[in-house]
Amino acid sequence: MKNTRIGLMALSAVVAGLFAFTTFQGGSIKGKITPVDGASQVWALSATDTLKAMINQGTFEIQNAKAGTYKVYIDAVEPYKDVIKEGVQVTDGSSADLGEIMLQK
Numbered sequence: 001m002k003n004t005r006i007g008l009m010a011l012s013a014v015v016a017g018l019f020a021f022t023t024f025q026g027g028s029i030k031g032k033i034t035p036v037d038g039a040s041q042v043w044a045l046s047a048t049d050t051l052k053a054m055i056n057q058g059t060f061e062i063q064n065a066k067a068g069t070y071k072v073y074i075d076a077v078e079p080y081k082d083v084i085k086e087g088v089q090v091t092d093g094s095s096a097d098l099g100e101i102m103l104q105k
Contacts, residue, residue, distance in 0.1 A: 027090040029072060030061040031098035038080045038103040043073040044088070065090045072098065079105045 033039045036058030044051045046068045053062040055074075062072075067090055074083040080103040090096050 025093045026064045026066060027092055028061055028063045028065055028095045029070065029088055029090060029098065030059070030095055031072075032100045033058045033060070033074065034100055034102050035080075037077070039074050039076045039083075041075045043075070044070040045073070046070045061095075067092045070096075074101060074103070076103050081105070 029044050031042075033055055038058075039055050041055060042053050042060045042062065044062045044065060046066070049066050049068070049070075051062045051065055053060045070088040070090060072085040072088050074085075076082045083101055083103065085098055085101075088096050088098065
């Protein structure tokens with residue numbers, strides 16, 4: 001009986017350790033802005049998450065996004081208009097590529 005308890009305790013510790021060291025992989029959202037100097041930053045919003053990334057030479061990548069559906073806001077600079085992309089699907093371990101986003105005046 002004592003050996004059974006010790007065995008169960010050891011098994012519990014191993015299982016707990018497996019869950020404690022599981023890493024968060026997340027996903028990402030990326031895209032390209034045209035013209036390259038037409039926007040400064042991008043935001044991704046979901047029901048439980050708000051993420052931000054800077055736009056560098058017309059490209060961006062929002063990393064560590066939890067799996068789910070996002071609304072992506074591109075914060076344009078004058079004279080360009082902001083852009084909103086709805087229904088962006090993010091899955092763990094992959095990148096949602098929005099492709100080229102053409103800003104309008």
